[in-house]
Amino acid sequence: MxxxxxxxxxxxxxxxxxxxxxxxxxxxxxxxxxxxxxxxxxxxxxxxxxxxxxxxxxxxxxxxxxxxxxxxxxxxxxxxxRLYPLDLRDEAKCWQWSLWALNEVDRGVNIWSLHAIRLPPADRDPQKLAEALKVIAKPFAVLDEAFADRPYLLGNEFTVADLNVAAVISRAIDMDLSATPRLAAWLGRCLERPAAREALRLKAESDAASPPDAIRLIARINRL
Ligand SMILES: N[C@@H](CCC(=O)N[C@@H](CS)C(=O)NCC(=O)O)C(=O)O
CATH class of the missing domain: 3.40.30.10 (Glutaredoxin)
Known part of the structure; x- marks a missing residue:
């Protein structure tokens, strides 16, 4: 076992x-x-x-x-x-980006994905959708800027900082990200990794197997 x-x-x-x-x-x-x-x-x-x-x-x-x-x-x-840096400051950057993702963008991306895509059209709330986009605009600009001089959050290598932020905002891959092209390119790179693709396949399967009532329950139970 x-x-x-x-x-x-x-x-x-x-x-x-x-x-x-x-x-x-x-x-x-x-x-x-x-x-x-x-x-x-x-x-x-x-x-x-x-x-x-x-x-x-x-x-x-x-x-x-x-x-x-x-x-x-x-x-x-x-x-x-490898995934987890040895250097104390790099380690602290992993914590920084992870806490940032939870505080700044987790809820907004979830609200967006439910009200833009996952809820049945009649249950979607355009006001919640607009508010979510407003809330994530500034942190998304910050994330976009982080890639001005580097392909990954800590430098040249993919680390758990990238995994955490990309996992938290993974559903944003279906968003119009034209205002944040570096973020869009980085998110694509992260989600194209073989491990991400396998996990995304499991996620897509469980999304597809979730009836509308299950999606409504997600929105209600999580107050989204
Ligand atoms: N901050 C927690 C949030 C966990 C969370 O809210 N999970 C959702 C599913 S994605 C859940 O269990 N919701 C049901 C509930 O809140 O009762 C984490 O990142 O693990």
Whole structure:
């Protein structure tokens, strides 16, 4: 049996943990549980993550939740000096970009993708869509500028900083990104990596298998 278990259907933020596991080439067991009463709110999962949110991992008995804590932990544990930088300042930059992604763009991109694409047309709210685009415009300009003199966030190499930010905004690949061309090119480069493509395939499959009511539940339960 694999020592690493990843909880959460790939359509959720579990995608981030699946991507890093594939990027490193880890052997893992995927437990594709659903959000809410169908899975994440059941007592069995609440014992793993008392927040009732996805994802979480169990690594040889060690439990961890919060998607980007998971990616940072797995990258540091298995890919120090490659995905996870050895230098303290580079490491701090990985934390900086990861916290930035969660605080500045995670919610806005989610609201955008639900109200632009994923919800049935009758459930979409153009005002929420416009507000989300307004909220992410400034941080997207900051991200675009970060690539003025480098192909990846820390320099010439793809690191967990890129993985985390690209995973958080992955659904923005369907957005009009013409105002931020460097961001668009970088996001394309990140999502074309073989590991990202495999994780995206799982995500697309679980998106496709989610009926409209499941998407409505996502919007309601996450207040998006
Ligand atoms: N900050 C958390 C957010 C986790 C989260 O909200 N996950 C969603 C699925 S993508 C969820 O479980 N929502 C259900 C709920 O909030 O009850 C993380 O990045 O892991």
């Amino acid at each position: 694999s020592r690493l278990r990843i909880y959460g259907i790939a359509r959720t933020r579990a995608f981030r943990a699946l991507w890093v596991a594939k990027e490193i080439g880890l052997d893992y067991e995927h437990v594709p549980i659903e959000i809410g009463d169908a899975g994440a709110c059941k007592a069995e999962y609440l014992a793993v993550n008392p927040n009732g949110r996805l994802p979480a991992i169990e690594d040889d008995g060690f439990v961890l939740w919060e998607s980007l804590a998971i990616t940072l932990y797995l990258a540091k544990k298995h890919s120090s000096g």
